[in-house]
Structures are given as structure tokens and as C-alpha cells.
Amino acid sequence: AAGVIQSPRHLIKEKRETATLKCYPIPRHDTVYWYQQGPGQDPQFLISFYEKMQSDKGSIPDRFSAQQFSDYHSELNMSSLELGDSALYFCASSYEGDSYEQYFGPGTRLTVT
Amino acid sequence: AQSVAQPEDQVNVAEGNPLTVKCTYSVSGNPYLFWYVQYPNRGLQFLLKYITGDNLVKGSYGFEAEFNKSQTSFHLKKPSALVSDSALYFCAVRDPDTGNQFYFGTGTSLTVIP
Numbered sequence: 001a002a003g004v005i006q007s008p009r010h011l012i013k014e015k016r017e018t019a020t021l022k023c024y025p026i027p028r029h030d031t032v033y034w035y036q037q038g039p040g041q042d043p044q045f046l047i048s049f050y051e052k053m054q055s056d057k058g059s060i061p062d063r064f065s066a067q068q069f070s071d072y073h074s075e076l077n078m079s080s081l082e083l084g085d086s087a088l089y090f091c092a093s094s095y096e097g098d099s100y101e102q103y104f105g106p107g108t109r110l111t112v113t
Numbered sequence: 114a115q116s117v118a119q120p121e122d123q124v125n126v127a128e129g130n131p132l133t134v135k136c137t138y139s140v141s142g143n144p145y146l147f148w149y150v151q152y153p154n155r156g157l158q159f160l161l162k163y164i165t166g167d168n169l170v171k172g173s174y175g176f177e178a179e180f181n182k183s184q185t186s187f188h189l190k191k192p193s194a195l196v197s198d199s200a201l202y203f204c205a206v207r208d209p210d211t212g213n214q215f216y217f218g219t220g221t222s223l224t225v226i227p
Contacts, residue, residue, distance in 0.1 A: 100162065104149070
């Protein structure tokens with residue numbers, strides 16, 4: 001079965017650079033979530049989109065922005081990167097008219113040097 | 114405010130013995146509860162969920178969990194542990210009255226000893 005696809009899988013950036021992470025949800029899924037998982041931490045919710053509109057906002061820094069496109073894929077844009085942004089970034093998708101669980105992608109490991 | 118607590122950072126169990134990974138929650142309304150497993154450098158894999166209905170839910174790989182409303186708990190259990198069950202387990206809660214985001218516990222590292 002198709003799963004959530006995230007690209008790139010690994011990304012190395014320097015401080016103050018920008019990064020764009022991409023997420024392709026499972027076909028038919030209409031909701032996308034972004035999470036940040038620091039080393040040894042639990043996933044922290046950043047932001048979600050339902051039908052291309054922002055639905056919930058969590059602890060996303062102002063330096064970050066995200067959007068969901070007409071094909072339901074989503075991009076997380078991160079600017080003025082800081083060392084503390086180094087983390088595993090997960091995207092999850094769900095179909096809100098279905099069974100509520102979120103299906104997670106493999107994550108993008110971002111390292112800021 | 115919504116929150117999830119996993120009181121044990123680490124659980125060790127011998128192969129073949131039953132295992133329990135604990136989770137308690139705090140939400141204002143009726144919770145949706147989930148368990149996910151994470152293997153090293155991998156994404157979170159869904160194990161099981163409680164939305165409504167029978168308090169005992171069965172999930173993937175022989176895992177089950179019991180929703181206890183009076184104790185606000187949703188402990189994960191398996192009758193006979195396998196070495197391959199060794200992983201990081203996260204409990205998550207969603208409060209449908211306030212949004213669709215998940216709140217995760219801090220995770221419990223399960224080690225099954227051969």
C-alpha cells in the first residue's frame with residue numbers, strides 16, 4: 001500500500017540558510033500534519049492543513065511557514081535556520097472522514113551546522 | 114489543557130513474558146487515544162486506537178490496550194513479548210472537541226531480553 005512520502009530524507013544546512021521539506025500524503029488523504037522531533041524527544045506538533053487550508057497551529061516558529069497544494073502535497077519552509085532546528089521532521093496524513101489515525105512518513109532528518 | 118503522560122522512560126521484559134507500557138491522559142472531552150511504535154531512524158507506525166465502543170482494543174502485532182475512563186489510562190499490553198518488539202512506544206491523544214492535532218507522550222523505550 002502507498003505510504004506517506006517525504007523528501008529529502010536527509011538535509012544538511014548552515015545557520016541562517018533556508019530549507020524546504022516536502023510531504024506527499026497517502027492518496028485520498030485530505031489532511032496533512034507536520035511534527036518536529038528533537039533528539040530523545042517526543043514529536044511536537046507544528047501545523048496541519050485540511051483541504052488546503054490551515055486547520056491547526058502548534059509550536060511552529062514564525063521563521064517557518066507551510067502550505068498544502070491543490071494535489072494535497074505539503075511543503076514546510078524554514079528560514080533563518082538555527083542550530084536548534086536540527087531534528088527529525090515528520091509529516092503525517094489522514095482522511096478526516098475515516099478512522100482518525102495519522103499515518104506517518106519516514107521523516108526528514110535536518111542537520112543545521 | 115490536553116496532555117499525555119508515559120511514566121516509564123524504560124521498560125525491560127524477558128522474552129515470552131507479558132508486557133505493559135503505561136499511558137495516562139488528560140483531556141477536557143472524550144479522548145481519541147492512539148499507540149504508535151518507532152524503530153530507530155524510522156517513522157512512527159500506528160499500532161491501535163480507541164475512538165469509542167469496547168474498552169479493549171486489539172491492534173497490530175498482537176498488541177492490545179484497555180481504555181479506562183475512571184483512571185484516565187490507556188495502557189498498552191501484549192501477552193508474550195518478542196525480541197523484535199524492542200522499540201520506542203508513544204501514546205498519543207486527540208481531543209476532537211478542540212482540533213485534530215495529536216499530543217504525544219514522551220515515549221517509553223521497550224527492551225525485550227532474550
